[in-house]
Amino acid sequence: QVQLVESGGGSVQAGGSLRLSCAAAGYSSRSCIAWFRQTPGKEREGVAAIYGGSFTRYADSVKGRFTISQDNAKNTVFLQMDSLQPEDTGVYYCAANLVWFTSKCSLSGADFGYWGQGTQVTVSS
Numbered sequence: 001q002v003q004l005v006e007s008g009g010g011s012v013q014a015g016g017s018l019r020l021s022c023a024a025a026g027y028s029s030r031s032c033i034a035w036f037r038q039t040p041g042k043e044r045e046g047v048a049a050i051y052g053g054s055f056t057r058y059a060d061s062v063k064g065r066f067t068i069s070q071d072n073a074k075n076t077v078f079l080q081m082d083s084l085q086p087e088d089t090g091v092y093y094c095a096a097n098l099v100w101f102t103s104k105c106s107l108s109g110a111d112f113g114y115w116g117q118g119t120q121v122t123v124s125s
Contacts, residue, residue, distance in 0.1 A: 002026040002096040002114040009092060009119030012084055018121060020079040022094030027075040030098045032105035034112065035068065035079045037090040037121070046107025047092070048079060055102040062088075084123045091118040 008020040024033060034049035034057075048068035049057045056068055067080040077094065095112035099105055 002031065002098075004094045004096060004114060004116035006092065006094045006116045006119040009121045011122040011124065014085055014123055014125050016084050016123070017080070017082045018084065020081065020092055020094075020119060020121075022077040022079075022116060024075045024077065024094075024096060027096075028098065030100065032097045032099045032112075033070065033077040034095050034097075034105070034107060035077075036093045036095055036107075036109055037088075038093065038118075039090040042090075044093075044109050046109060049105050049107055050077060051099065051102050051105035055105060057105060057107060059107060081121070084121075086123050086125045089121060089123050092121050093118045 003025040005023045032051045035047045036044050038044045047059050047062055050068045065083045070077045094116040096114040097112045
């Protein structure tokens with residue numbers, strides 16, 4: 001079983017940066033870890049995913065601005081968010097899934113069985 005705890009959310013002005021952290025207890029080499037965000041009135045959106053420390057996947061809306069990475073020694077996954085815009089506002093969730101192949105490390109929420117409690121990110125214009 002995987003337990004996830006997010007941290008690092010906050011409020012910034014447009015153009016600013018934040019780094020989110022996801023501490024994963026029970027992490028294994030088969031873990032696909034992803035970040036999702038939820039805004040009222042919108043569908044949950046997969047933002048970025050990482051598998052095996054090197055395979056990454058990004059939503060088109062964040063490519064070139066967000067970077068996902070992991071520290072295996074600390075079982076922690078990071079989401080570095082730069083050039084933040086008001087449309088990036090939302091509750092960001094860390095999620096985990098156990099997979100065998102990189103193709104199965106997706107940005108679809110339905111594929112993930114473990115979720116953190118979420119952290120709020122607010123970007124003002």
